[in-house]
Amino acid sequence: MYKQTLIDATNAGANELKKYFNGKFSISHKEGINNLVTEADFASDKAIRSVIKSAFPDHGIVSEEADAKISESEYRWIIDPIDGTVNFANGIPICCVSIGLEFKREMFMGAVYNPNLNEFFFAEKGKGAFLNDERIWVGNKTDVSTSCLVTGFPYNYLDQPNGPLEVFAKLIKRGIPVRRLGSAAIDLCWVAAGRFDGFYEHELHAWDSAAGFLMVEEAGGKVTNLKGEKYNPFEPGIIATNGKIHYELQKIIAGEKW
Numbered sequence: 001m002y003k004q005t006l007i008d009a010t011n012a013g014a015n016e017l018k019k020y021f022n023g024k025f026s027i028s029h030k031e032g033i034n035n036l037v038t039e040a041d042f043a044s045d046k047a048i049r050s051v052i053k054s055a056f057p058d059h060g061i062v063s064e065e066a067d068a069k070i071s072e073s074e075y076r077w078i079i080d081p082i083d084g085t086v087n088f089a090n091g092i093p094i095c096c097v098s099i100g101l102e103f104k105r106e107m108f109m110g111a112v113y114n115p116n117l118n119e120f121f122f123a124e125k126g127k128g129a130f131l132n133d134e135r136i137w138v139g140n141k142t143d144v145s146t147s148c149l150v151t152g153f154p155y156n157y158l159d160q161p162n163g164p165l166e167v168f169a170k171l172i173k174r175g176i177p178v179r180r181l182g183s184a185a186i187d188l189c190w191v192a193a194g195r196f197d198g199f200y201e202h203e204l205h206a207w208d209s210a211a212g213f214l215m216v217e218e219a220g221g222k223v224t225n226l227k228g229e230k231y232n233p234f235e236p237g238i239i240a241t242n243g244k245i246h247y248e249l250q251k252i253i254a255g256e257k258w
Contacts, residue, residue, distance in 0.1 A: 005055040010111040012047040013081050013097035018115045022091050041065050044081035052077050064207045076102040078210035084183030098185035100210025110211025112185045121189040129192050129218035138221040138242035139194035144249050147197035150179045150187045154203035162255040164202045188212025191240050192219035198241035198249050206233040216240045
């Protein structure tokens, strides 16, 4: 029942995304002029909550667009009703619904759906990761120099040593392709599918990565924080790779190499 509810909730949010995409909707701002939230985000959030609460009224929900406080329920649904809102608001079809489900603080199921590309990613702990019901696996690159990477930049951050711009500069100065798609959930899924070899970001929220990090792990990859330690989606930094370049990329980001 958990899987079907997750699929139904993800589809409900995606229906709102499709309805508003390239249409007219109101836009407001969070902290930072380009940190947007749209009418569609709230509509998707409402649709997702309705499905979850109908099936599991006692479960906790952590959402980007509503009560961001951390629920103490054993089961927690961690949702981003539209990940990639700036893309969405500008008619760029790299945006998605992302939902992760935790039990006793362990992620065990997740879904990420980009209806614009008809790509539905699903993962369940111990049972693999899938794209449109086909099993997916991470790529096989063995060193960073030949890898294709993806990252993102927070809207507000301190100019810190080995921060987002400094790490980005180190990589691109060596000719390593580093993309920025604008949706962390899709970034992670594309690592899981072997399209990217690694993803890193200095500042994320749980709803950005809850489903995607499980996708990478279940596709045979590795996910840690920026120090190479066990990943916690409620902490900011992340490195997700095919596993083969993980240690090298982590050392580069830490400023211990190059």
